[in-house]
């Protein structure tokens with residue numbers, strides 16, 4: 001299985017940062033997921049082999065971390081925070097709006113594969129609540145009107 | 161990119177370079193960057209530790225332990241390498257300050273890590289940044305690269321003969337990994353299950369070597385202390401609570417934002433003046449003063465100084481600096497439910513009182529808020545929380561129990577108002593919609 005050159009150079013560099021190989025596992029899984037879209041059986045086997053781990057050990061780690069997934073997601077993963085600071089400023093309304101507009105639920109993916117939706121815990125944007133991340137991009141001080149524009153932008157970008 | 165705010169009462173130390181282009185190493189140098197580490201290289205390690213100890217700097221990650229004291233526990237001689245580990249997992253709900261430090265002043269964190277390293281005789285530091293903060297991880301990777309290119313990191317830093325390496329590390333979504341021993345597990349490539357203590361990380365930490373673990377804001381404060389001196393830093397706050405801290409104001413406020421205020425700043429003033437008061441002519445109901453794990457204060461309890469000791473006296477905690485403000489329209493049962501849902505979701509499942517306790521609390525509160533509460537539930541939830549307290553393997557169990565007890569104790573009437581099938585009095589349509597349930 002092949003990853004990008006950037007992945008490979010980062011991987012090689014990271015291996016030199018630690019006394020044990022497996023220390024690179026968590027960040028490497030996330031970078032691999034970003035390239036492939038999810039942690040496929042192939043990715044798991046490849047990383048297990050590279051790091052002298054069993055596949056079970058790798059899966060065991062994957063299941064612990066909320067950002068890691070073994071199932072494909074939409075191209076744009078909407079992660080809406082509904083934790084306290086966001087809840088106080090209307091996060092539930094934002095989340096419900098997403099559910100209705102995309103016609104999917106928590107951890108669902110739209111039929112065209114463009115969007116998936118997740119209700120997430122605090123993302124460190126409490127003072128700019130309500131907030132969400134689309135993949136890694138933060139969107140803050142959200143309102144339903146703003147959501148409309150944001151979603152349209154992603155939709156246009158995704159269609160190109 | 162998060163918006164910056166300011167207020168005349170602020171004392172900008174950790175935030176003094178925010179918004180001034182200090183991610184660039186040249187700009188950082190213009191703004192007194194890397195002076196502290198050069199000064200530290202000329203000091204005795206014990207001298208550095210004493211300076212930090214006397215400054216009254218206490219951990220900004222939540223527990224508020226004296227930083228210099230923590231460093232002094234690291235054994236002088238160690239057969240295994242010693243490490244410095246910067247905790248940038250920032251996940252306590254209500255807390256969004258380390259993010260600003262990484263975004264605007266990454267070199268200050270690097271500098272703090274190196275100074276901590278010199279103080280304890282370590283030659284390697286790691287900066288752990290939560291996986292969601294990818295853009296910050298990119299900023300940090302670049303900052304580290306730039307520092308290496310100038311000879312500020314690596315072999316013979318600043319021509320001093322001292323070697324020090326700094327590496328970044330990334331998480332992948334887990335609150336529990338912010339707990340110091342789980343953090344080390346995560347860095348070692350494992351699930352974030354905490355380790356038993358003692359031995360403490362200062363003695364047995366990463367790969368068995370002595371490890372200093374500090375929050376990003378703690379470490380970013382250190383260079384300022386080395387340059388400005390312990391006495392100056394200590395004088396900014398009340399006794400034993402030196403310096404300033406980044407307070408993250410959120411919730412029902414006119415001017416939410418992250419403000420750097422002196423330790424001991426009055427909470428009431430913080431809410432009504434710095435944060436601009438409560439919007440829409442509403443009144444204050446309650447404040448969660450230091451991140452979601454700290455016991456709630458009711459509106460008549462907020463005339464208190466925001467420092468570790470005063471907050472303890474007031475029956476709460478200064479915690480991680482997340483000040484969450486609730487107006488009178490807030491349903492406390494629902495707020496308690498959302499809080500506990502978080503801890504239930506983040507419980508690593510290793511020990512029974514936390515795994516089962518948070519689950520049971522979540523189920524009861526869900527039923528309760530939906531109108532299916534029984535009178536005995538109220539006492540049962542309190543009793544259960546009380547019995548989790550101090551009986552879990554790591555402090556996450558306490559973090560779930562403490563706020564629950566405070567919600568019940570201080571807002572019992574609101575719990576009673578939900579009884580016997582009565583719809584939640586705070587829901588607009590009178591009907592109770594279930595909160596979306598995370599799986």
Ligand SMILES: Cc1cc2nc3c(=O)[nH]c(=O)nc-3n(C[C@H](O)[C@H](O)[C@H](O)COP(=O)(O)O)c2cc1C
Nearest residue numbers: 219220221247249250251338339340374375378555
């Ligand atoms: C469940 C849990 C989560 C924590 N999360 C964080 C965190 O995200 N960031 C942090 O700095 N400290 C966190 N802490 C506190 C750390 O365990 C540790 O005390 C801290 O990083 C020490 O640094 P300090 O002394 O500079 O505060 C957490 C503690 C617990 C129990």
Ligand code: SF4
Nearest residue numbers: 508509510511514554
């Ligand atoms: S208290 Fe909770 S998070 Fe901590 S070890 Fe026990 S189950 Fe895990």
Ligand code: FES
Nearest residue numbers: 081086122125126
């Ligand atoms: S509570 Fe939503 S970002 Fe912190």
